């Protein structure tokens with residue numbers, strides 16, 4: 485008998501289950517609102533034209549070889565990426581207290597940062613928001629944290645942030661807990677703290693001696709403005725916090741499968757940097773040895789070329805304008821149909837994802853009766869909506885709200 489016969493099924497991955505159900509559905513009307521990537525008005529996947537331009541330039545550059553990258557990655561990439569998020573005038577950059585380490589996209593940055601905090605530093609407990617990107621739940625325990633806890637985030641009754649719950653949970657967190665915070669465009673709720681709320685979050689983190697680990701995946705894709713979207717990180721740095729930030733280029737460069745990521749460290753004292761780098765080198769050698777170059781080179785090429793950088797910002801504007809249009813169109817259609825409930829959260833939420841507020845039964849009904857697929861949690865990807873399908877989706881949601889309690 486095979487040694488592997490004892491292996492049991494692992495827990496299902498929500499998004500994969502949903503995609504399988506979608507593929508199996510034979511209706512010509514089927515719509516997938518569960519995907520995690522951008523779609524055009526025509527419902528097509530998209531590679532930014534500026535990425536294609538950069539790829540052509542890189543392909544033509546015969547000085548680029550296929551040697552291994554250094555274990556800590558391509559320095560021109562990590563420096564450029566860190567500057568993009570923190571801003572060139574960041575006090576942490578000017579004082580040489582910030583540096584980046586190239587990672588296998590955002591998930592790799594989270595895993596590496598979590599390994600460092602749990603195994604090297606010895607932090608025992610990590611906190612994630614109750615509603616979150618599902619992989620956070622496995623990354624932190626797998627990286628060595630002894631305990632994973634949740635802080636409250638979403639209030640279904642207000643269809644917004646449960647800020648009192650969030651503050652109470654952080655206030656009760658034991659000293660030295662690591663708090664994971666989404667920088668902007670919170671996945672899955674599409675609901676971010678206001679600046680005043682970020683100030684209060686920073687107060688609690690400081691008073692309770694907690695450690696901040698930011699997750700930045702949607703930089704530029706929340707408000708459309710790079711400065712605004714990075715505000716929370718810059719604010720924490722302005723208060724002198726030490727922190728880590730996982731930075732992904734999957735979504736804001738449409739480079740999902742190139743795995744371009746950066747783990748930013750901001751420290752108080754420059755003396756610790758060589759020791760941190762040596763420990764992180766050791767962690768990377770034991771995990772994947774070194775990161776891939778292609779995506780990192782694309783990002784570096786674009787951000788360091790003023791013309792291409794402007795084109796990239798133009799692409800970000802195209803994406804965020806589409807989110808806003810689809811949010812407004814869905815709200816308008818539901819209000820026109822007099823669908824019971826308040827739909828203003830559709831336009832107050834931000835970014836690619838939205839918690840529209842349908843429960844699990846209503847979500848199943850949408851799939852079974854109308855061939856519209858979304859995560860059971862209630863998250864929809866706004867990009868699954870197109871000018872052609874929005875009326876169909878609004879009528880289906882109206883039907884689900886009226887007929888499934």
Ligand SMILES: Cc1ncc(COP(=O)(O)O)c(C=O)c1O
Pocket residue numbers: 520588589590591592617666671699701732733734735740745
């Ligand atoms: C909140 C959040 N963190 C991290 C990631 C990981 O992104 P990447 O594809 O860069 O690994 C995602 C991807 O959807 C995400 O939504």
